[in-house]
Amino acid sequence: MRGQRLRRSDCSGPGLRRVRRGRGFGYREEDGQSVQDPEVLERLRGLAVPPAWRDVWICADPWGHLQATGIDAAGRKQYLYHPRWRERKDREKFERMVRFARRLPRLRRRLATELQGTEPTRDRVLACAVRLLDVGLFRVGGEQYAEEDHGVGLATIRKDHVSFRGDAIVFDYPAKGGVRRVQSIEDPLSRELVRSLRRRRRGGSQLLAYREGRSWVPVRSDDINDFLGREAGEGFTAKDFRTWNATVLAAASLAAGGREAATPAARRRAINQAVRVVATTLGNTPAVARRAYIDPRVLDRYLSGWTIAGALDGVKEIQPADDRGRARLERAVLDLLADERSSPALVRE
Template sequence: MARLRRVDCAAPGIARRRRGRGFEYRDEHGERIADPEVVARIQALAIPPAWKDVWVCAYPMGHIQATGTDAAGRKQYRYHDQWRQRRDAEKFDEMIGFARSLPRLRKRVARDLGGDDLGDQRVLACATRLLDRGFFRVGSEGYAADNDTYGLATIRKQHVTISGDTMVFDYAAKGKKRRVQRLSDPEVVGIVDSLKRRRSGGDELLAYKRGRRWVDVKSADVNAYLKDATGGDFSAKNFRTWNATVLAALALAASGPAATGSKTARKRAQKRAVDEVSRYLGNTPAVCRASYIDPRVFDRFDGGLTIGGVFPDLVEGEGGWPEIQPEIEQGVLDLIHEDEESGRLEKVA
């Protein structure tokens, strides 16, 4: 198999030019490309017609195959399939390290939440707890300013309503999709309520007190807190990948033995699982399956293995989801590593 080569998208490449209702492609010397194999490779990249300043790699095995500027002025990339597969494998391996660090992180968060101030550590612990339990994107200051779309770090005070221990976040997320997320957490609701009620410091919900002034929480602050608390090079994105994988594993286990009875039944069960993850994350099912759910969960399901072994021991008491979450998460780790000696797994075929 031909090997990938790293390329620099600032180097000479193939340019796209409008021609009639379609496009033509020119090499670095300005010569029109007529080779049908090269044209077919470019067309297979499915570069959006709206992209401007399109650059296409001259090498079929370049790790970046194309770049362009979208309608919002952002630089976009098309990567080689092999490069994406390699990066995805690395991403999910990193996710395992993140999952193993969660007990340490949650212990730190619980300690920092126990304060009585609104300093940086307590507010960042609050943000981390919300990421852990709320399926939020962390958000980008640029997206909030340019597109009026929000994530946890950029949510405004008016996006939150509180009733008892329940918080409702109602806001426009990435892609201007409305997101309504409900969380009940007595340890953070008081912090969120205080931040919502403050009269100074701007419209952003998350801010901490430094001396006599308020400082807005940035996504970089949240990521720095995560790295400090875990000792690993993790970010808020790891929460969404891990939570999506756990949700998918739960949904597949709940589908029961009948779902593995035939190839059609397995596909149907997997589609239901992905659809459920999509509802929680706010992404399309295709994006959830391709980018957020560890594919090993589906591989194990195809082999007749689920985390169904955790179900008999899960009696949800007063502690609710946080009480049973660690056992389920350990079951998912056992599943990914195919630890068939684990009592948390169930053979269903």
């Protein structure tokens, strides 16, 4: 039924309810009657709503865009969408990512100009934050994120999470889920401002703060995203950096490490390895990295034999703060996504 259209569903309206029954679950209609229809039961079980969810609501319409909601073990409301809806949203996300990538060169020039200042003004500190998102692949985080997840993002990193080792800025902090994360970044553009913010004696424990008169104002996650949206346009946010950088890293890993993969099985192994590299860099699981951050076109092109190996010729390693080297790599990835097979950066293995 590929032609069937999705319909908007509302979890505040009528729906089915999941109830505990022995070691498993049963389902009730809005009027309290048990669901008995075998086809309906098969659909409900096929949704694979996590057993730990409570207060589960399920859409009675199999073509509702939102299929189920529930409260997870941490007390957060979670949502399960129709696969067709997720496919559409993923396409939109990755097309948005391409538009974001095309604006990056101009944005980086703007950040470099702003960071040449000497005072910790609002725009200079926010430019530093966006620069760190670009080269460090941080989550932006926020106060609620820190409270709910026991993790720290860029907006809530403290001064004592930061140290310096030679030319490198070292961030050592509890990331998502409270898991310790250590990142070392060599970036001349942001280093001196980060050093100055780390050394300041006033303005609280938070690293990112700006001077306003005689006071220090802590940076919030909304400030960072608002600045990024203003400078890059289209309301782009910190997550667009992670999606784009994950896609570029996957393409580079496949081009560098997957050249010898001559069989379909070897190519699948190379993809799994590239996904693990991305997951480690992002601080995610491989499943999340592949599902949410890597544009599937990169993997599809690789399975068809195409990589960005031409952009890596003569290059040993491209550092995150090497804007010129990254731009070369990123242009190649844009060509790969557009299937521009005449591009000298693309090679068929």
